[in-house]
Amino acid sequence: MKRRSMVFPGVFLFFCVLAAPVFADVLPRTTTATRDIMLVEEFEEKEEQTAVASPVWTGMDGEEQAARLGVEEMHKTDFSVSLSSGKSAQGDVYEIGDKIEFTFTSDKDCYVTLLDFTPSGKIYVLFPNKWVSNNFVKAGESVVVPAAGQQFAMKLGGPAGVDIVKAIATNVETKILDPENQKLFGPFSVLEDPKVATRDIMLIEEEPEAAAAASPETPLEWTAASLAVFTKGDSPEKGGFGVSIEGNWIAKIWADRDAFLTGESIFVKLQSNRPATLVSLVNTGASGRENILLPEGVEKSVLPGAIAILPGKQDKWKLIAATEPGVDVLTAVLRDESGAEMKVSFSITVEE
Structure with missing residues (x-):
């Protein structure tokens, strides 16, 4: 096939x-x-x-760009996670047309959402996706996007620029994004209103208990990690x-x-x-x-x-x-x- x-x-x-x-x-x-x-x-x-x-x-207004900067800057380490690409040892530098994959691991059972913030202002949800709808990840398990055996590959389009790939992981099931704001884009989904999406994402930092199904017995713990991926131009x-x-x-x-x-x-x-x-x-x-x-x-x-x-x-x-x-x-x-x-x-x- x-x-x-x-x-x-x-x-x-x-x-x-x-x-x-x-x-x-x-x-x-x-x-x-x-x-x-x-x-x-x-x-x-x-x-x-x-x-x-x-x-x-980018088509982003000032409020939207300020919100995106806030999401990019968002960082927390309640537990340890690892986020890498196939070329992380080379600085995550790619050519236009290269294939790319991402690997996520955690030292704790967690629920993970993997997002791509593109230079054009779009936000893609890479995980969970059409292939894997359950975003629960066991401690020590490696999640690869796209996973081996799946009938898709991801390639980098132009122009040159920087994508920010962000992993947000929580110890309890947490609503990071509004499903009504997501539209299928092949096996992934694209967030139709990036401004609303960035506000939703920031809630995990600003109002964590409101976003998560946490309880006094299981208080919310969360981690956010980012990876800058560079696509080279012709000069x-x-x-x-x-x-x-x-x-x-x-x-x-x-x-x-x-x-x-x-x-x-x-x-x-x-x-x-x-x-x-x-x-x-x-x-x-x-x-x-x-x-x-x-x-x-x-x-x-x-x-x-x-x-x-x-x-x-x-x-x-x-x-x-x-x-x-x-x-x-x-x-x-x-x-x-x-x-x-x-x-x-x-x-x-x-x-x-």
Whole structure:
């Protein structure tokens, strides 16, 4: 029997390396100084602090993008889980047209939901699915999507970009998503209203007892783990991502896309497969200047299975794509618990 392939439009999903320590001012929003990507202190009222970049590239509005950032940042480890792809040892970097599969394991009996957040703004439910409707997973059992013997394969479509695959596991049966918001897409389902879906997902963090069938005898425990999957474009600049591998340490850095308009907000995201601390973030702009983007005295934890986002939801500053147009390179320095350091970089294009 011929095996069918599932091509995901918009991709499952980004980079390069450079850095030199220099000093730059933390500039207020009202500055008229010529910079490249710069750190901007936030002076607006609270309701304006969630303002995000123009949504024209994804079709997401500002509220929806802010909610998605919250879901990406969501991380908890009541028990241990593992989420990987077939190329996790290579940094989860794929070419357009490659086949992909995911493997999930847990050290505790749990109910798992596996989601794919695509660069286009769509959300797919990968597990449970048409083949496996029961999402209960025994401790130590490996769940592979797609499973061996099933008559489908998943292939990565273009363009280049980053998919966030997220596993949410609970110790008791939990309603993560509204079934009425799901529409079949081959063996999987797509969430018809991503904004509603992100609100539903956040309930597990904000109102866990309301989402779960927990009891005083069996209180809710849950874990959320993420995996950034990069799909390469036809040139190193396409996709807006970067990976560094040193021994068994893998670090990733990316933005939501590879091109920004002058004045837009940028969110820089990082992953590391070992506990690390972000100690430096420097931009080398098209102008040739180097700007320090991490505020003085600020360090960010980058934990396995989590996504560190700069600025995070608690931060009172922004990263802004300022003049001049051209290619900028952003370089992060991570330090692990042994004191070893790793640089990881990526490039974006700033346009007028």
